[in-house]
Amino acid sequence: MAKILVTGGTGHLGRDLAPALTEAGHTVRLLARKTGQDNSVEWVMGDLATGDGIEEALRGIDTVIHAATLSPIAKRGMRLVDFFSSPSSVDVDGTRYLLAAAEHSGVSHFIFVSIVGLEFSRLPYARVKLAGERLVRESSLPWSVIRATPFYYLLAQMLGGLKWLPVWPLPTSPSNPVDTRDVAFYLSRAVTDGKRGVRPEIGGPDMMPFSSFARQYCDALGLRRLILPLPIGRKMSLGMGLVETGERLGKRTWKAWLSEQCERAR
Numbered sequence: 111m112a113k114i115l116v117t118g119g120t121g122h123l124g125r126d127l128a129p130a131l132t133e134a135g136h137t138v139r140l141l142a143r144k145t146g147q148d149n150s151v152e153w154v155m156g157d158l159a160t161g162d163g164i165e166e167a168l169r170g171i172d173t174v175i176h177a178a179t180l181s182p183i184a185k186r187g188m189r190l191v192d193f194f195s196s197p198s199s200v201d202v203d204g205t206r207y208l209l210a211a212a213e214h215s216g217v218s219h220f221i222f223v224s225i226v227g228l229e230f231s232r233l234p235y236a237r238v239k240l241a242g243e244r245l246v247r248e249s250s251l252p253w254s255v256i257r258a259t260p261f262y263y264l265l266a267q268m269l270g271g272l273k274w275l276p277v278w279p280l281p282t283s284p285s286n287p288v289d290t291r292d293v294a295f296y297l298s299r300a301v302t303d304g305k306r307g308v309r310p311e312i313g314g315p316d317m318m319p320f321s322s323f324a325r326q327y328c329d330a331l332g333l334r335r336l337i338l339p340l341p342i343g344r345k346m347s348l349g350m351g352l353v354e355t356g357e358r359l360g361k362r363t364w365k366a367w368l369s370e371q372c373e374r375a376r
């Protein structure tokens with residue numbers, strides 16, 4: 111069993127990843143800016159943007175899963191500024207600090223969580239994320255890159271931001287977002303399968319027009335909105351981050367995820 115350092119353990123994916131790893135029998139340490147309540151993992155305070163705590167966090171570690179990111183869009187929804195810039199302190203500088211310290215401490219596997227279709231996106235966040243991924247690919251450490259399609263929570267957040275509009279004109283481009291629990295399970299398998307390099311991507315089981323995801327969202331929440339299917343070109347949809355992958359490795363459907371969220375909110 112591995113001794114794993116997880117970055118981003120307090121995030122959406124990280125909150126599913128830590129239990130998936132401990133259930134698989136691994137020892138898990140989280141590098142976090144604030145320690146949390148979960149006693150089944152070790153907590154080390156650190157900050158990827160400054161490099162604080164990284165060396166200490168890596169002591170005795172053989173595998174790193176780097177799932178931290180600084181995405182202002184995921185944190186507070188899309189704003190105009192996000193079309194012009196995105197901070198690189200965590201995804202590029204933080205990845206650089208972490209890789210250098212991991213090389214120094216003799217880590218045997220560095221797993222980087224990434225995003226499907228980064229090359230085609232026009233968003234500055236994607237360029238920052240891609241720069242971080244390139245650092246990993248160029249590193250002398252044994253590495254794996256695992257790319258996932260957008261997570262369900264992000265899709266729900268985006269659609270939630272449209273609630274005030276009575277009419278939703280939405281692209282019909284196909285996409286297959288995925289649940290973070292499925293990505294967490296896939297990552298936990300990658301720790302022990304012995305493979306390295308660029309792994310098959312992971313997307314969700316539903317491959318549908320984006321507008322159909324919105325229809326199911328409205329149905330689940332009982333929202334009456336007019337959804338106008340808007341056919342757009344492939345280049346434009348990829349530029350907007352509407353991506354798909356043939357690797358439909360996720361199991362949980364969007365409908366099932368929505369129904370769980372509605373149940374939880376009751």
Ligand SMILES: NC(=O)c1ccc[n+]([C@@H]2O[C@H](COP(=O)([O-])OP(=O)(O)OC[C@H]3O[C@@H](n4cnc5c(N)ncnc54)[C@H](OP(=O)(O)O)[C@@H]3O)[C@@H](O)[C@H]2O)c1
Nearest residue numbers: 118120121122123143157158159177178179224258260261
């Ligand atoms: N969201 C998606 O749709 C999607 C799709 C495919 C792949 N991914 C990738 O999956 C990974 C996880 O994404 P997510 O959506 O779960 O992210 P998230 O919820 O936004 O969480 C980000 C995590 O990074 C940590 N972090 C931010 N700044 C930090 C810093 N300076 N030092 C240390 N930790 C810091 C956050 O810690 P705090 O709690 O302290 O803020 C949090 O734990 C990322 O690599 C992302 O690129 C995301």
